[in-house]
Amino acid sequence: MCRHLGYLGPAVPLAALVHDPPHSLERQSYAPADMRGGGTVNADGYGVGWYPAPGGPAVRYRRAGAIWSDENLARLSRVVVSGAVLAAVRSATVGMPVVDTACAPFTDGRWLFSHNGRVADWPGSVVDLAGALPTEALLTLDAPTDSALLWALVRARLDAGAEPAAALADVVSEVAAAAPGSRLNLLLTDGTVLAGTTWTHSLWVRAGGGAVTLASEPLDDDPDWRELPDGRAVTADVTGVSVVDIKGMGRG
Numbered sequence: 558m559c560r561h562l563g564y565l566g567p568a569v570p571l572a573a574l575v576h577d578p579p580h581s582l583e584r585q586s587y588a589p590a591d592m593r594g595g596g597t598v599n600a601d602g603y604g605v606g607w608y609p610a611p612g613g614p615a616v617r618y619r620r621a622g623a624i625w626s627d628e629n630l631a632r633l634s635r636v637v638v639s640g641a642v643l644a645a646v647r648s649a650t651v652g653m654p655v656v657d658t659a660c661a662p663f664t665d666g667r668w669l670f671s672h673n674g675r676v677a678d679w680p681g682s683v684v685d686l687a688g689a690l691p692t693e694a695l696l697t698l699d700a701p702t703d704s705a706l707l708w709a710l711v712r713a714r715l716d717a718g719a720e721p722a723a724a725l726a727d728v729v730s731e732v733a734a735a736a737p738g739s740r741l742n743l744l745l746t747d748g749t750v751l752a753g754t755t756w757t758h759s760l761w762v763r764a765g766g767g768a769v770t771l772a773s774e775p776l777d778d779d780p781d782w783r784e785l786p787d788g789r790a791v792t793a794d795v796t797g798v799s800v801v802d803i804k805g806m807g808r809g
């Protein structure tokens with residue numbers, strides 16, 4: 558279900574993550590190696606977010622459909638360079654719309670967010686969760702999908718001052734309690750730090766040489782890739798990676 562990646566480090570063309578590696582995000586869209594929870598390809602949509610100027614707001618490009626059919630993105634991704642990238646390909650959960658606005662990354666200012674998974678028993682399971690959000694947040698969801706609601710829940714915590722990994726972990730704990738069986742791999746960046754969660758899907762990290770990448774599947778056969786255990790929240794930047802057990806972070 559969906560594949561996503563986040564990168565921080567020296568500026569690279571988007572293609573160095575999305576198109577060029579042997580197991581690039583584009584390849585993971587049609588030949589993913591580790592799909593769990595249904596779906597065989599990730600051809601319902603895609604999106605890339607990056608930072609034209611370090612410290613500035615994010616730019617996001619997203620479309621419904623298959624990433625391999627977008628020749629314009631393939632060309633643009635050779636000339637657009639950034640030292641911070643978050644990208645995703647989507648396999649829409651059954652019943653959820655296949656539209657541009659349902660594609661990650663979701664964004665607000667400097668934030669870019671992605672969800673790999675599904676909220677169980679959608680949408681009945683989320684009535685209580687949504688009740689914690691202001692009506693305005695519900696009316697301005699990008700799309701009527703679980704991922705868009707998760708982004709609203711995360712953003713509310715960020716707005717309240719939570720650290721990125723704590724915001725993600727808190728949402729995972731709350732949603733997992735309200736909707737057991739949910740799959741909640743989340744990814745978040747502000748261009749300087751990457752935060753992610755592992756909750757029933759794979760997530761790999763490669764760090765070193767002043768760069769760090771988090772990805773649903775390794776982009777190549779570099780032995781430095783290591784898989785993160787399930788149930789963790791990870792915070793990573795170019796100086797290091799820290800991993801904590803979500804259950805030890807309060808709720809859960």
Ligand code: GLN
Nearest residue numbers: 558559648649650673674
């Ligand atoms: N449930 C989300 C959606 O439909 C994410 C799907 C996925 O991870 N495959 O957009």
